[in-house]
Amino acid sequence: MHIEILVEDSSGEKLLIELLPRILGEHGNPHTWRVHAYKGIGRIPKHLNAGTDPAKRILLDQLPRLLQGYGKTPGIDAVVVMLDTDKRNCAEFLNELKALAANCNPAPHTMFRLAIEEVEAWYLGDRQALETAYPRAKADVLNRYVQDSACDTWELLADAVYPGGFTAIKKAGWPLPGQIKHEWAEKIGPLLDPDRNQSPSFGKLRDGLRRLVAEAV
CATH class of the missing domain: 3.40.50 (Rossmann fold)
Incomplete structure (x- = not known):
């Protein structure tokens, strides 16, 4: 096929x-x-x-x-x-x-x-993969995420794993948001387990x- x-x-x-x-x-x-x-x-x-x-x-x-x-x-x-x-x-x-x-x-x-x-909901769906890719991810931010909720998902992930969080990314402006999303795909993507x-x-x-x-x- x-x-x-x-x-x-x-x-x-x-x-x-x-x-x-x-x-x-x-x-x-x-x-x-x-x-x-x-x-x-x-x-x-x-x-x-x-x-x-x-x-x-x-x-x-x-x-x-x-x-x-x-x-x-x-x-x-x-x-x-x-x-x-x-x-x-x-x-x-x-x-x-x-x-x-x-x-x-x-x-x-x-x-x-x-x-x-x-x-980004799919990265948050495999916390083991996410925390392996980002060992210093903020547990308090990840703990408040409700799976597949409408909560400004990529901003929440940024707050969990990026220094300074979403505020720092927004302040820097384009092209940083796109670069960060590519980084997540490169770092978290290979670790995701589809069945987990x-x-x-x-x-x-x-x-x-x-x-x-x-x-x-």
Whole structure:
């Protein structure tokens, strides 16, 4: 089975490249995949044929065009779209995404998976991996985190592991936030255990991917 995977930024791409062999097995034995990073999430277009600039690589803006293109491409068995919910209502957002895919013709077999509220919830879902990567992480900050809660997740993780916390990152400004997210993917990602992770939204990604390839056998 071959899967195309779309993510909203390059730190998410880096994380998935680390995790997918642990979820699906060795690449090419027997399943294959490609991960594509975009430069932001954007918003769902009101019309499937709305004109957008492909060069800008904003994921939701491009999604109708991408799905219809994949639907016409032989050899692509499924498309997985991974997104942060941010402050959106999870159920409503998922319904909007499914409606978009249903209106594409032809449409590939598409699976949407949402990180609640941000992908940093998945790092916080494996505290053992997080504390191995950051032995000086602040336990009092980590202890107050409720898994997959809407609590400014990446800011909380920053307060736990970055000197000076989120306030220091915000003061420094761009590009530090992006650099920090890449660092987390590089340092925590290789230590994550998919079967130990306590994040419900990560569990849905893991189980959904495994179901997808099991159905292809």
